[in-house]
Amino acid sequence: MTKRLLPSNAEARAEDAFERLGTRSPHCSVPGCGESDWRALTGAYLNIKCYEHRCAQQGRSTVERHHPAGRKNNPKMEVTMAANDHRVMDDYKVDWPEETRRNPEGSPALRAAANLRSARDWLVMIAERLLAPVIAWLEALEKCMRKRHGPRWWEALGLPNMLTGRGAEL
Amino acid sequence: MKVPAPIEQPIALRAYAVPQTGNGSQMTTTNNEGSAPLGPSDYSLIFDTETTTTAEQRLRVGCYQLRKKKELVEEGLFFDPKALNSKERRRLLGYARRHDLKLRTVSEFIEAIFYRQAYLLNALIIGFNLPFDLSRLAIKHGPAKGKKMGGGFSLTLSENWPPVRIKHLSRTASLIDFAAPGGQRSARSMRRRRHRRPPRRGFFSDVRSLAAALTGSSHSLASLARLLGTKHQKTEAEHGRELTANYLGYLRNDVEVTFECSQLLAARYEGFKLAATPVSAILSEASIGKACLREMGVKPWRELQPDVPPELIGIIMASYFGGRSEVHLRRVVSQVAYCDFLSMYPTVSVLMGLWRFVTATGAHWREATAETQAIVDNLKLSDLARPETWAKLAVLARVEADADLLPVRSAYDDSSPAYSIGLNYLTSKEPLWFTLADVFVSKLLTGKTPKILRALAFTPRGQQPGLKLIDILGNPDYRIDPAKDDFYLKLIELRSSVKQQMRSCNNESERERLASEQLAMKIVANSSCYGIFVELNVQDYARQKEQVYFGGDETPRTAKLASIEEPGRYFHPLLATLTTGAARLMLGVVEALAEQEGLGWAFCDTDSMALACPQGMPEEEFYKRTKRVRGWFEQLNPYTSGDELFKLEDANYSLDGRLPEALYCFAVSDKRYALFNIGADGRPVLRKASAHGLGHLQPPYPEAKAPDRVPAPRLALLEIGTQRWQYDLWYLIVQAALAGHLQIVELDCLPGFDAVALSRYAATCPRLLHWFDTFNKGKPYAQQVRPFGFLNAYQARSAAQLNCVELDSRGGKHKRQQTAQSPRAVSPFDPDPAVAVRHCFDRDTGETVTPELLKTYLQALVRYHLHPETKFIGGDYTEAGLLRRRHIRVPDVNGIQYIGKEANRWEERSLTGEDPEAQIRYGAAGGSLTELQERVAIVCRKHGVRRVARAAGLSHSTVLRFLAGKVEPGAATVNKLRKALTAVVIG
Known part of the structure; x- marks a missing residue:
């Protein structure tokens, strides 16, 4: 029988957040926002807001400074990022080994490891928060176009096939 | 009809205890408004344990599966290192390696899987008879605390994690959750906004409970797997032997079967389309009824009309009696026509239009004394053939009973503190509340109009807003509009049409689907029309608490009790009392019609009655007359499906179901009867028998060892309603009755009857x-x-x-x-x-x-066939024949005892010496138990405990324990003490 790896702590944190938010499918209640990452959501059922909208409501900035490798590892390395993304990046850091995150002795090896972990987290965040929605959107688009214009919908619309480059001239 | 001379006997009425208020916190929980309850995550943990067969039933080995949706995440075994020897441990290790299973000690399993995975991930924890398995994992236990779980156990599985709390509710259902962990779970910002995160309670699914709720009967894992046709079936193994690979295979298979059963039951529940209630919340059929009402947006009465005075609820509860169950022809073989009502409770609800009350924003009530008295004065049997009469039954009447035939709840048997209800002549100077239906019964059967001192008529208030259409079983063809349709009427008609389709269907799988649909409809109809309206959950506390309660006289009283009754979500006792009252009226009408037709009756039980053929009446004439009785009810039939309202049961037909066949009855006391045909050889062929009074005993012998003297049953035991040994016992009883020796039944031939019961x-x-x-x-x-x-x-x-x-x-x-x-x-x-x-x-x-x-089985059951029917005259051990109703006179105001929910199966439990504490006793109408205690203490101080005890005929220690508040005396003891006080003080 196929076996999955045991659930990670992130899943347990997600459960905790769902309980806090009061629903398993939370999303920001501000129209047009669409933020649905539990890491970036605050409040409770019927009044869930993303962190950025909560900040805006309270008159605080919606961009924040992020230490990718952590304050202990590289206090000078700072980037400015959207507050929601900052919450997500910080949550990734919870899964880092305690030693790497704290680096009490200032070990260069752990500092390098932290830098590499933060780089990996960036990629994961890009994949999860930027690419994943686009992928889902493209696949939904394919279904919709297929339904409307048939399986070779691009030909019907006179568009080139982007993979082969062949097709009708624009 | 001659009314016998009255005997003084205390009676009992139900009381309404005002619910305990909360701690007054204004905090709201996160997910209590508008959102569906947060169900379990996609994860599930299925586990089973095997134990030693010694007294402690200590855990030896267990097996678990952690799954995400249906996909297996991890499968493993766990064991108690101290319960296995080194050889067994090696064998276990080898087995785990061979089958690629994770092997953990029990403490590792609890830490790494039970808490770090199942608890933290909100997994659904699944097992069969989960309380037993969970308690095998415990390292210590204590009493559970809190309003919901008081009276249950708190099991500590690990010192680092919250305990598991279990409260037993019934034979098949238990409430299980995690205790709230210490510390603050809500951030300060949340608390500032007056939000509170509810503590994590976890999700538990006991497959046994779910199966009982969805199939309507209790199952073992083997019988459930057979019923559901799971891929894996339960295997057999010998317990308590050395651990072998086969035994471990058996254990693994059990977990797999449990998982498969849970999946199939969950799918069956999904078919109900009750999305607002997760499957983990289904504990019984009542849960389904409540889920159904919730799905339609029906709001609870107590929420919509919180200002109903408790005095009125006290009146309603005082008028509440359960179903009528009586024997009339005792220990006499008589030919009967066994008939029952089509869905009795839903049907009377339809006739009375109770659905309008369910969907109303509340109930209006008004004084209706004069008009009620006039209706009763002029009542004729023919009036009850008109549905309009039934629609006017939402009335409670305060009656000054003077030899009127009314339901009387009393401890008829001096040797037992259990209360039972009998339709008896009642005389009471203290006015008592009854439903109008009960007053009608008295008028019909005695011809005398009871004196009504006051009557309250109830009508529904306006309709609730926000009622939602419901597609029964998710099928748009079965759509019901709760705002326009009568839910019960529509549901019974739908069920009848599905049954008709099922009968004419040739396709096996389609027939199975239809059978499952009609069963689901039956469950929904029955569970949503009665029980949930009188749901009272008993909570036990370590210390006694002062409680305010109301009886039928609108006087608030207090009692100190350790058990408290909390009303359920849809508590609406008016609907419950009207429903059972109307059901008793139906039976009363049958009785009146039978008398009119010159027929007798052998017994009745809630929704059925066995009409008896008088001696000398030709069989053809008997059936003709019973047909006329049955036909009378067609005037009331609210259904268009063509099904008879009062119909002949299958037992009245030959085994192949084609032709009517003479059916005979031998009834001992209420709920103890057998129905049988007499074969060509003169031997009985049992069609239906009761397991009442036998169910508490372990089978003295297995089915394979059944005696040759008793022929094998011709029907499936499930249809007869007994186990094999119970069938054998009934067979011998009936055989003896047919042979004419009613007193002596030769039970010696039954194997194992010489063993201790x-x-x-x-x-x-x-x-x-x-x-x-x-x-x-x-x-x-x-x-x-x-x-x-x-x-x-x-015993x-x-x-x-x-x-x-x-x-x-x-x-x-x-x-x-x-x-x-x-x-x-x-x-x-x-x-x-x-x-x-x-x-x-x-x-x-x-x-x-x-x-x-x-006692051996023989000694315990030697008088089973003589069991007295104490409710009536002529029901003593050796007596047989027609029973006569008693005439009960309530001695004085202290002759009315207010009680809580009646204890189930008291009679069986008392045989094994269980305490009478199971019955909540609030106190007498003339004074509470606390007051009696004070009076006894005063008299004892003056005259001595021994003198009081002697006068009461009680032991010295019983009186001392009563004074110390260590025992709650039964009705008989209270009566003895009251009499003793008078005797000692005077004499």
Whole structure:
């Protein structure tokens, strides 16, 4: 029988957040926002807001400074990022080994490891928060176009096939 | 009809205890408004344990599966290192390696899987008889606290994590959750906004409970797997032997079968399309009823009309009686036509239009004394043939009973504190509340109009807003609009049409689908029309609490009790009392019609009655007359499906169901009867028999060892309604009756009847577990009898040979004089009854009880066929024939005892010496128990305990225990004490 790896702590944190938010499918209640990452959501059922909208409501900035490798590892390395993304990046850091995150002795090896972990987290965040929605959107688009214009919908619309480059001239 | 001379007898009425208020916190929980409850995550943990077969039933080995949706994440075994020898451990390790299973110790399993995975991920924890398995994992236990779980157990599985709390509700259902962990779970910002995160309670699904709720009957894992047709079927193994690969395979298979059953049951529940209630919240059929109302957006009455005065609810509760169950022709073989009403409770709800009350924003009530008296004065049987009469039954009447035929709840049997309800002549100077339906019954059967002092008529208020359409079983063809349709009417008609389709369907799988649909409809109809409206959950507390309660006289009283009744979500006792009242009226009408037709009746039970053929009446004439009785009810039939309202049961037809066949009845007392045909050889062919009064006993022999003298049943035992040994017993009883020797039934031929009669219970509440305090004393926890472990109870023959030691009021020990009290014999679990009985002890004193002092099956059941029907005259052990109704006179205001929910199966439980505490007793109408206690204390101080005890005919220690508040006396004891006080003071 196929076996999955045991659930990670992130899943347990997600459960905790769902309980806090009061629903398993939370999303920001501000129209047009669409933020649905539990890491970036605050409040409770019927009044869930993303962190950025909560900040805006309270008159605080919606961009924040992020230490990718952590304050202990590289206090000078700072980037400015959207507050929601900052919450997500910080949550990734919870899964880092305690030693790497704290680096009490200032070990260069752990500092390098932290830098590499933060780089990996960036990629994961890009994949999860930027690419994943686009992928889902493209696949939904394919279904919709297929339904409307048939399986070779691009030909019907006179568009080139982007993979082969062949097709009708624009 | 001649009314017999009255006898003074105390009666009991139900009371309404005002619910305890909360702590007044204004905090709201996160997910209590508008959102569906947060169900379990995609993860599930299925596990099972195997234990030693010794008294402590200690965990040896367990198996678990952690799954995400249906996909297996991890499968493994866990074990208690101290319960296995090194050879067994090696074997276990080898097995785990060969089958690629994770092997953990029990503490590792609890830490890494049970809490770090299942608890943190909100997984659904699945098992079959989950309380037993969970308690095997515990390292200690204590009483559970809190309003919801009070009276249950709190099991500590690990010192680092919250305990698991379990509260036993019924034979098949338990409430299970995690205790709230310490510390603050809500951020300050949340608390500032007055939000509070509810504590994590976890999700538990006991497959046994779910199966009982969805199939309407109790199952073992094997029978459930067979019923559901799971891919894996339960296998058999010998327990208590050395661990082998086969045994471990058996254990793994059990987990797989449990998982498959849970999946199939969950799919079946999904078919109900009750999305607002997760499957983990389904504990019984009532849960389905409540889920159904929730799905339609029906709001609870108490939420919509919180200002109903408690005095009125007290009146409603005082008028509440359960279904009518009586025997009329006792221990006489008579030919009968056994008939029952089509969906009795939903039908009377339809006739009375109770759905409008369910969907209303509340109820109006008004004084209607004069008009009610006029209706009763002019009532004729023919009036009840008009549905309009039934629509006007939402009336409660306060009656000054003067030899009127009314339902009377009383402890008819002096030797038992159990209450039963009988339709008897009642005389009471103290006015009492009854439903108008009950008053009608009295008028119909006596011809005399009861004197009505006051009547309250109820009508529904405006309709609730926000009612939602519901597609029954998710099928748009079965759509019901709760705002326009009568839900019960539509549901019964839908069920009838599905049944008709099922009968004409040739496709096997389609027929199965239709059968499952009609069963689901039956469950929904029955569960949503009665029980949930009188749901009262008993909560037990460690200390007694002051409670305010109301009876029928609108007077608030107080009582100090350790058990508190909390109304359920859809508590609406008016609907419950009207429903059962109308059902009793239906039976009353049958009785009146039978009398009109010159027929008798043998017994009735809630929704059925066996009409009896009078001696000398030709069979053809009998059937013609019963047909006229049945036909009378067609005038009331609210259904268009063509099904008869009062119909002949299948037992009236030949075994192939084609032709009518003469059916005979032998009834002993209420709920103890057998229906049978007489074969060509003159031998009985049992069609239906009752297991009442037998269900608590373990089978004395397996089916394979059934005696040759008793022919095998011609029907499936499930259809007859008994186990094989119970069938054999009934066969011999009926055979003896047919042979004309009613008193003597030769039970000696039944194997195992010379063995000590044994009842097996689980220690489901702290009170039962206390029986083993002496046994457990000084033993390490792992060797103790623990919560939900099995235990054996026995019936003692006599206490004459026993010297009991008991604690006196000063805490010291003294030898008690020989009293009439029998030893209350129990023993720890052992699979072999012969071994178990050797460890039998008195649970009060801890002293050994020898098998000679215990009843054998033969001794316990020798008088089963003579069981008295104490509700009526002529029902004593040796008496047979037509029973006559008693005439009860309520002595004075103290002759009315207010009680809570009636204890179930009291009679069986009392046989094994269980305490009468199961019955909540608020107190007498003339004064509470506390007041009686004070009066007894005053008299005892002046005249001495011994004198009071002697006058009351009670033991010295009983009086002392009563004064110390250690026992709640039964109705008979209270009566004795009251009489004794008068006698001592005067004399």
